[in-house]
Amino acid sequence: MAQSITELNTLSQVILKQAFDVHSALGPGLLESAYKECLAYRLTKNGLWVEKEKPIPLVFEEIRLDQGYRLDLLVENKIVVELKSVESLNDxxxxxxxxxLKLGGYKLGLLLNFNVKSLKEGIKRLIL
Structure with missing residues (x-):
């Protein structure tokens, strides 16, 4: 278990470095979709497996709902990256x-708000 936590931490550091680079280059004020495409490009360019708009089903008892839920980015099939371009993150x-995280069985999520002066103010790390 400790090794997987170390692996997730290392991977999240790579993701955050690329997010900082994208934010530094583009600044705040763009649409979420622009940041998502640019971050996905940078992560892929750095050799990571990235899925954009990955569908995630909701399973309740015998019912499976495949529509409606989509992860912005799933990196290495391990870390959920949800991007926002909003005034401030909320509950x-x-x-x-x-x-x-719960529906997909993932342990770590990064919530990134690119509509901030410094990306440090727009990062929320969530562990399940």
Whole structure:
């Protein structure tokens, strides 16, 4: 278990470095989709497996709902990256990422708000 935590931490550091680079180059004020495409490009360029708009089903008893839920980015099939470009993060954004972690069986999520002066102010790390 300790090794997987170390692996997740290392991977999250790579993701955050690339996010900082994208934010430094583009600055705040763009649409979420622009940041998502640029971050996915940088992560892929750095040799990481990235899935964009990955569908995530909701399973309740015998019912499986495949529509509606999509992760912004799933990196290495391990870390959920949810991007925002909003005035400030709120509890609903946090709940969204926690729901994705639970539904997908993932341990770590990064909630990133690119609409801030310094990206450090827009990072929320969530562990399930």
């Amino acid at each position: 609903l954004h946090t709940a969204q990422v926690l729901t994705y």
